[in-house]
Amino acid sequence: MIPVIVVLLFFASSIILGFLIQKTKRVVLPLVPPLPPGPSPWPIIGCVPEMWRNRPAYRWIHDLLKQLNTDIACVRLGKVHVIAVKSPEIAREFLKKHDAVFASRPITMATHLFSSGYLTVGVTPMGEQWKKMRRVLIAEVFNQSRLRWLLDKRNDEADNLVKFLYSQCLNSENGSVVNVRIAAQHYSANVMRRMFFNTRYFGKGREDGGPGLEEELHVSALFTLVLHTYAFCVSDYLPWLRPFDIGGHEKKVKDALKIIKQYQDPIIDERVRMWRCSNQENRIKAPVEESLLDVFISLKGADGQPLLSAEEIKAQITELQLATVDNPFSISEWALSEMLNQPEMLTKAQEELNRIVGIDKHVQESHIPHLPYIRACARESLRLHPVAPFNLPHVSTDDAIVAGYFIPKGSSVILSRLGLGRNPKVWENPLRFDPERHLSGDASQQVELEEHELRFISFTTGRRGCMGGTLGTTITVMLFARLLQGFTWSMPPKVDKIDLTEAPTLFKLHPLHAHAKPRLPAAMYPV
Template sequence: MSYIRSFLLLHPQSFWPLFLVMFLCFITIKMLRYHLMSVKPVTPKLPPGPKPWPIVGNLPEMLANKSPTRWIHKIMEEMNTDIACIRLGNVHVIPITCPIIALEFLRKHDADFASRPISMATDIISNGFLTTAVTPFGEQWKKMKKIFVNELFSPHKHQWLTNKRNEEADNLMFYVYNKCKNVNDSGLVNVRIITRHYCCNLMRKIVFNTRNFGEGKNDGGPGLEEVEHVDAIFTLLRYVFAFCVSDYMPSLRGLDIDGHERKVKDAMSIVKKYNDPIIERRIEKWKDGSMASADAEDILDILISLKDANNEPLLTTKEIKAQALELVLGGVDNPSHSAEFAISEMINQPELLQRATEELDNIVGKQRLVQESDIPNLNYVKACAKEAIRLHPITIFNPPHVSMENIVIGNYMIPKGSHVILSKQGLGRNPKVWNEPYKFKPERHLKNDGSMVVLAEPDLKLISFSTGRRACPGIVIGTTMTVMLLGRLLHGFNWSEAPNVSTIDLLKYSNGDRYIGGPLVAIAKPRLAAELYQP
């Protein structure tokens, strides 16, 4: 300071320029500070959507519509938007119909949307969130996901279960053959019953090592026990992520305003009646030493035999029961639904049916049945299955992803706790992505270079197995079941419409938005040697 004073006394002519510079700097700083304080930060807005009511949000509008999913799509169409925000209670529901936006959620911000909502149905079905698919993000989910990937559906375990899958594929042929040869049925086959029971038989076989809970039928079909079990399984699937009022206003749980809770509990009691005794008996066998690792035959044995670091059982009985059920639920609906719709579409377009059977005859021949080893070469059959998944998804929306933080995507704020739902129908039928989106065109999935068609779609132009942390880890078994089911039905039988039916209407969904109003009933005629249909 003394140095500056001495300098100014010796050089007074330098004082005013220095003073002026300091003054200007002071004024500039003041002005910048005032400007920064006066400019309010721009807060990103929520995606467009209907104006919500206080407290209840848009729940009254949802309840007034028989189909919440159609109502949501109608809102998005009227607003001409690929992303919307609909407040149900205090929950922001964010539907998306654009693959680019969907990828931003599930690829760029995957870690932020890796949780699941707590809902009435998922709580009951998962025994208090003890499983993989529906459990919110946390240590329990990490534990079960690791088991699922490493222990249940590794490549080794997939190969280990091949014989069980083959057994059910052979029983499928036997059952359909007997149905279409039954003079009382006039060759008519209910394809929905066929496909659903095949998938449930297969999952029961690989999880519990049994096809039938009772005696079954001599024609290979289900007995009364299996019919009851399958109906209960598909009831649970119908409501697992349905729009339930109490999920958005938990204080209403128990009042069962929309009737969902009673139906879920009734279905669960049926499923537990058949599943739990098998599980409990098997656990006792492992405990009393009558079973050991060398005796393991199915997935249930694997779940029971897993040990922690202290050589104690890794899973509790409740965890085993819950995960066993979730495995069955996860494996039955997509393959059965895709096969039914693919055959329906191909009956409407016989030239597609002919092309598929020609591929099968060229690759497999007519002296044997389709095997899993044929799948890589059945590109057109896979293209038909993939097109059915695109045009006729099993559910309109995929399971919700829950945001764990406030996230800005594009110019929109996605609040913490939001439920992000990707529209399978909106993505698969998006006219900006697909040419002639409502037309069944399997060739759109064939590669110009002849490379292998796969059912997975990582770019989310359609949703088969999704992507990211919450993607279905059972891609291999899901693909195998779907292609084997469709391949066997197309290879083994000629299909045509039922009498007095000219065209099958395939774009109608039931009020639950999950299935068409009625099952496909068609004429099936064997096209191979009779001995090939014997199990």
């Protein structure tokens, strides 16, 4: 028999050895910081049931941030850690300090469908395809010489906006009540259609410059895609539920995409055929570059072959329209609504236009840098009334430590447009529409729509920052300035105050109907 003393010594030495090994591990392996605070997830499915039960999901997430009294929260949906942020300081850590780690995008049902399997730039995860399309857009679409080449097309649509509204005022000497949303939505859509396809209409169009049935269907389909992209679809987090299409999310996306393709694809296919045939048979005269579609088709790779396939062109054109269709109209509609409730702001904006532009010529893009108050009104509208609750999600390609918390690889980071733009720690009286907060008193200082410090979300920053910020600013301010310059705006009959209720989409719940009266000499209005 083994003496008892030997057994005791063996166990004692084992305990001491285990203690020393554990202590060594503690020294070698530092403690991992905790995840950001958040609700306790269920096994496998995470918090998907709570997300579904508390729709819309963005309100549920914002309520969690408020209940937890935190600027950063973690919600696990399926296997994905969704990190929500409402602090500018933490937002800058993600998109500036750790930009390289958080520069990818998530795989979702909607983005996979409209990008034709990630052939575009905006929603495509990091990789060679993203780099390729990014180079194309920077070199061929958003450079200054290309934007100048397309100036006449944008000017035509700015003139058409005035024509369309003026035609609705002809029924009375004192003007008429008009639907501002229709004019504003279709202005930005018309601008992009002209730049891509060199046409305002898919069909016969209207003599007064307004949208036809085809354009109404096309724009409606674009908005359906905008509202369903990154919209917390259950199957994005639990892929095995996709065949059930819970909520009809996939059907809505496919139906909208079908309408968009119905109008765009025949134009693209015919134009591609013309360019390809002219290249194959030298006797056929090559088409003339008239639009961005021609630019895309005519690009050549290092081997002399077409750089972009027809599918890449179709998907990228759709994505660029999605990126442009919502902000200009929403900024202008919300700003004009707020200013009608504070008419002294309308007076100040129109006085600025009179002083800088005059009443004998229309405001042009060259005037935009010299209109600080109008730009401040647009910037304030963007801050207070964002077009979406969150920015496009950023996905981490590696583990990271941000704001003292552990952010696992594969996490989806969403910055709260509402939480940043309406943050009382950043903005005094944040729910008040006050353009003056963006004016420093220095007349030489430019008022930009961009917000590089992420105190609110405009064109974001970093590798995934919007490349079309200059174009987006131009379309937005031109729309807003033409509305203000061309017409005197007032309340509709029997209305004392414009209703500022938000829809669940964050757009204005009710389209703005306002009384418009021409304020320029009659010769300034196209007929």
